[in-house]
Amino acid sequence: GAVVSQHPSRVICKSGTSVKIECRSLDFQATTMFWYRQFPKQSLMLMATSNEGSKATYEQGVEKDKFLINHASLTLSTLTVTSAHPEDSSFYICSARQGAYGYTFGSGTRLTVV
Amino acid sequence: GENVEQHPSTLSVQEGDSAVIKCTYSDSASNYFPWYKQELGKRPQLIIDIRSNVGEKKDQRIAVTLNKTAKHFSLHITETQPEDSAVYFCAASSGGSNYKLTFGKGTLLTVNP
Numbered sequence: 001g002a003v004v005s006q007h008p009s010r011v012i013c014k015s016g017t018s019v020k021i022e023c024r025s026l027d028f029q030a031t032t033m034f035w036y037r038q039f040p041k042q043s044l045m046l047m048a049t050s051n052e053g054s055k056a057t058y059e060q061g062v063e064k065d066k067f068l069i070n071h072a073s074l075t076l077s078t079l080t081v082t083s084a085h086p087e088d089s090s091f092y093i094c095s096a097r098q099g100a101y102g103y104t105f106g107s108g109t110r111l112t113v114v
Numbered sequence: 115g116e117n118v119e120q121h122p123s124t125l126s127v128q129e130g131d132s133a134v135i136k137c138t139y140s141d142s143a144s145n146y147f148p149w150y151k152q153e154l155g156k157r158p159q160l161i162i163d164i165r166s167n168v169g170e171k172k173d174q175r176i177a178v179t180l181n182k183t184a185k186h187f188s189l190h191i192t193e194t195q196p197e198d199s200a201v202y203f204c205a206a207s208s209g210g211s212n213y214k215l216t217f218g219k220g221t222l223l224t225v226n227p
Contacts, residue, residue, distance in 0.1 A: 032212045043203060043219045044158070049212050057212075093157060097213055101146045105157040 002028050004096045006106025013084055013113055021079045021109045023094035028104075029074035030096035035067075038091040038108075050077055084113040116141040118206050120218025128226050133194050135221045137204035138186040144206040147180060147187045148215070152201045161202075162189070194225045 003026040013019050023033060032051055036044040048069050050056035056069040066088075068080040077096075081088055094106040117140040127133050139147075145166035150158035164171045164178045164187065171178050175194075180187040191198055201222050205215040 034214060041222075043217045046214060046216075049214055051212065091155075095215075100209070100213060101148075101163070101207065103148075103160070103215065105159075107157050108155070110155070 002096075002098060002102065002104040004030075004094065004104045004106040006094055006109060008109055009107060010110045011112070013111070015085055015113055016083055018080055018082045019084055019111060021081075021092055021094075021111075023077050023079075023096065023106045025075045025096045025098075025104070028096075028098045030077070030098060031074075032097040033069075033071055033077035034095040034097070034103075035069060035077075035079050036093045036095065038093060040091075044093065047079075081111065084111070086113045089113045116144060116206055116208065116216040118204060118216050118218040120204050120221060122221060123219065124222045124224070126224045126226060127194055129194060129196060131194055133189075133191045133198070133223055133225075135189045135202055135204070135223070136186060137188070137206075137218050138184075139206040139216075140185065141206070141208050142185065143208040143210065144185075145209060146207040146213075147178070148205050149176075149178060149189045150203045150205065150217075152203060152220075158203060191223075194223075196225050196227050199223055199225045 005024045035047045047062045048056045048058045050071040052074045058064045071077040093108045120137045148163035152158045177190040201220045204218040
C-alpha cells in the first residue's frame with residue numbers, strides 16, 4: 001500500500017532555532033500534501049495545504065512566516081518551524097493525497113522546544 | 115467552512131458490548147466521510163469510510179451509517195475487544211479546497227476486559 005515516510009520522529013531543539021520536518025511519499029506521487037498539528041488529547045488541526053510547485057495555502061491563524069512549507073516535488077514536502085519557541089512544542093503530522101480521497105498519513109514528528 | 119461535531123468525547127464499554135460514536139457535519143456539499151483510529155503517539159489509521167451515495171457500509175465488526183438529510187454519520191463497533199481501545203476521529207470532505215479533511219474532536223474509547 002501507499003507509504004509516507006516522515007522524519008524525524010522526535011526532535012528536541014533549543015528556543016530560537018529552526019527545525020525541518022520532511023515527508024516523502026515512497027511509492028506514489030502525492031497530488032496534495034496536508035500538514036497538521038496535534039496537541040495532547042486534541043484533534044488534528046490543519047495548518048496548511050500544499051501542491052507541488054505552488055505556494056502553500058495556510059489556514060486562518062497559522063503564521064506562514066513561522067511555518068515554512070516547501071513542496072518541491074510530487075514526492076517530497078517539508079515543514080520548517082522557524083525561531084521555535086516552547087509553545088510550538090507539539091505533534092506534527094503530514095498527510096499525502098493520491099487521487100480523490102486517498103489519504104496516507106506520515107508517522108508524525110514529536111517536537112519539543114526547550 | 116466545514117464544521118464537524120463528534121460525540122461522545124469519552125466512551126467506556128465492557129468487552130463484548132457495542133460502541134457507537136456519532137458525528138454531524140455542516141457543509142451539505144461534503145461527500146466523503148472517513149473514520150480513523152489513533153493510538154497514542156501514532157498516526158491515524160483509516161478503519162472505514164463512506165461516500166455520500168451510500169447509506170451504510172460494514173466491514174466485519176465495524177459499520178458506518180450516513181444520513182445525508184440530517185447531515186450525520188455514525189460509527190458502530192460490535193463485540194468490542196480491549197485492543198479496540200484508542201481515540202477515534204470522524205472527518206468529512208467536500209472535495210473542494212484540494213479535498214481537505216475536517217476532523218471531529220475525537221472520542222476516547224476504552225474497552226474494559
